[in-house]
Amino acid sequence: MIQDTTLEHDIYLFHEGNLRYSYKLLGAHPDVRNGEEGIRFAVWAPNAVQVSVVGMFNEWNGRENPMEKINDNGIWVAFIPGLEKGTIYKYEILTRHGHLQLKADPYAFSSELRPNTASVVFPLNDYIWGDEEWMKQRKAKNPYESPMSIYELHLGSWKNVEPEVFYNFRDYAEMVIPYVKELGYTHIELLPLTEHPFDRSWGYQATGYYSVTSRYGTPNDFKYFVDQCHKSGIGVILDWVPGHFCKDAHGLRRFDGEALYEYANPAKAEKTQWGTLTFDFARNEVQSFLISNAIYWLKEYHLDGLRVDAVASMLYLDFGKEDGEWELNEYGGRENLEAVSFIKKMNESVFEETPDVLMMAEESTSWPLVSAPTYIGGLGFNYKWNMGWMNDMLKYMEMDPVHRKYHHNLITFSLFYAFSENFVLPISHDEVVHGKKSLLNKMPGDYWQKFANLRAFLAYMYAHPGKKLLFMGGEFGQFDEWKDLEDLDWELLDYDSHASILDYTKQLQQLYQDMPALWELDHKEEGFMWIDANNYEQSVISFARNSRTTNDQLVVVCNFTPEVYHDYKVGVPKHGTYKEIFSSDAEYFGGSGQTNGLPLESIPSPWQGQDQHITMTIPPLGVSFLKRTSVSKEEDHEK
Known part of the structure; x- marks a missing residue:
């Protein structure tokens, strides 16, 4: 019997899909019961027969700490006295089919370092922030009429100790921030930092949506990184993946023995292109999970925005699928109507809770009004990546200049639609990997011409309407494409051509910052x-x-x-x-x-x-x- 009316109300909102802070209800939290300090655990598992909390503290014995099911919709709770920060745990779930399975906590704030997969108790409120001035200035800033140049980076391959051995977030703060500030970027964008099993997924196939990956340290270490960025005048954007999740056994897949976070219908659940599962956007509790997750990163980590990955894969039922692998919606179309409704609800919720943040859609089709408010029929993001400009310009720049006159439209077509959305011009990691070659090496001609083409391309990018994004290595003309298990080829800066490109990037950024004509009316x-x-x-x-x-x-x-x-x-x-x-x-x-x-x-x-x-x-x-x-x-x- 629940006697706390606030708790009753939160549970009601969770099941209605309207609890924006569900991570405060569910997961592992320090608590006091009958004068004893310990940890309160709560998990949503409506199809489970029994759930227990297990860990080293009870020798992974599910009989020691069974959880109590407190409502018919499947929330289980337990209080275990004596446990504290750093406790390693999982949920042992007995399914309807009689199987026992061990699952990481979907709401865990920290996780073990891979290849281990357990969750780690970590309180949210034991970091003291020092970025009050930044947060105050952010509220007063109009991003649409301000310069915005974003440096996208994957921490583990920006610099590492050795392949698959990384520095701590605090070390990266000391290395990355002065470099980015010197170059004049206004923001850093980090590839996903949610916990993920496989390094080479780069975080795009996650298991722990609330858990900062332990590859680079603790949640507090990441908060320090963000704090130091803000103190240096640099915003932080995080790549975020609400469209799909990986199938690893300890993760969200068939969490309580049945399809729970994913669609029950395989035609809607399976992301065949990536071997992942689509979230069930129609399920209220999944909506609470994902919307709370967006707000969690923005509120608890003071992030300045989220770049929402693969929005097109959410919007279209046939994304990446062959005929026969998907089903039409109720009106005979290929749009995922539930995902459209969820995206609008998510953006409305985020901007009501954090009105001064950036919500950027990586949306690769011509879906209309992506960055328009929901009240006029838009999806509610405030920025969209301009994938059309990116594809056209890279195709154009890769051509021998002799042939460019026959494809002149590639450099002019983007201005027909440049003001239909609030655009970011992205040259991201996706364009310099998997055999696509580095930005410099895409350029035709001899050695001198490659660098001249790169300078011309970057200058045109900064002159073109739209905010700017460049993936690491492009700023000094990395010759090799992105090698995700190695760090950047920093030794190239010993060569004049590469040192000159780095200085060129810096001077171009300074020009951009100094000239309001290059950003003040970007979207008009x-x-x-x-x-x-x-x-x-x-x-x-x-x-x-x-x-x-x-x-x-x-x-x-x-x-x-x-x-x-x-x-x-x-x-x-x-x-x-x-x-x-x-x-x-x-x-x-x-x-x-x-x-x-x-x-x-x-x-x-x-x-x-x-x-x-x-x-x-x-x-x-x-x-x-x-x-x-x-x-x-x-x-x-x-x-």
Whole structure:
């Protein structure tokens, strides 16, 4: 009989799918009963015949600490006096079929280091945060009209002690944060840190959704890492995977002997492409589990956002499946209506609890209104990865420049839809692994041209509307593709070309930070204006980026061939003196030095739809940023 009305209410909300803090109800928590300190355990297992807590403390004997079933919907509880932080445990579950199985706690906050699989008692409230100033500033910040450049990294292969032996989160804080801050990134994005059995899944196939992977330390160690990032002015985004989970025996699969967290229908449950199981998005308790999990990472770890992985795999019943492996929805469509409803509910819940965070969808289709509010029919994220831009641009950049003029649309098409969503431009880990080659090695041409192409690509990326994301190694031109069991090829920085690319990335980031035109109107059409999108013969494009202040306007000219064009006419929106404030072809970046050192005075003759034009040198495989630094003599006279 439950006598605590608060507990009764939480249990009711859990079964209704509306308990946003279910990790405070379920799992292992320090408690006091009849004056004795110990641990209260609670688990949801409605199909179990009996559940016990087992561990070294009772020699893994399920008869010692049986749990009591406190309601008809299958919540089991037990209080064990004398246990404390660090206790290793599992749940022993007797199924309807007479089988005994050992399961890790779905709500455990910590886990044993693989290959061991037990859960570890770890209180949530024994870390003292020092990031109050950051959290205060975050509430007042408008991310849409602010610079955002994200450094995506996989901690274990950024640097490691040796393959599959990693540093602690605290060590990574000392190494990663100064590096990222020096380069000028605003955010770090970490590949999933939920506990997972297999290193090479990179965390995308998890068993412990509430458990920080013990590969890098304890929950408090991770809190320290986030805390230090915030103290250094760097936000932290975590890759999060609510779409599917792995089938390992100690995890969520058939948790109480029956399909519980996954769909009972194999056609909906099986992710055949990955060998994983789909969450049952229609089940209320699963909704409480996942929504609470999102809020848990944002609240308990002060994270600044979640990048939600594989959203398309949630939205479509036929994702990654052949004919006959999936079933139509009740209206004859291929959309997973339950997942759509869940995603909307999740985002509404997250933003009600933490209104100042980022919820970023990795959604690879043309599903409409991904980053629009739910009240106008959107999915409710506030950002979407622009996978179309990424695919088009990498395809374009991999071509020999001789052939680029035949595929000019690949660099211009993204502007037809650039303002339909709040986009992030992602060059992520997925693009530099599994034989896809590193970003530098995708580039065609000889040694010099590879680096010139990379500089041009990065400059165009930073000039294009949308926030920015680059996977580790791209910033210094790693030649090999990502080797997930080794650390980055840091020795390349002993070579001038790679050291120059690192400096180039830093200077490009500084330009980006300093120029509101590159981010202030990122998601509005008035933030961008084509000057010339049609010169496919020479593979040259030019455009303007605008801020709220007219004088902050930038003119950007991109040349995707190795030809130099002298006395090239570029239309400019206003008359005056234009200065080249940044060139990807500068000699100190390893370029050929075909820059425009002298001021460029506009000529009052129409060109490319503009009233004025300038003549300039267009560098080979280069991008030039121009800014009007003073008004022309004519405009000054008019005043």
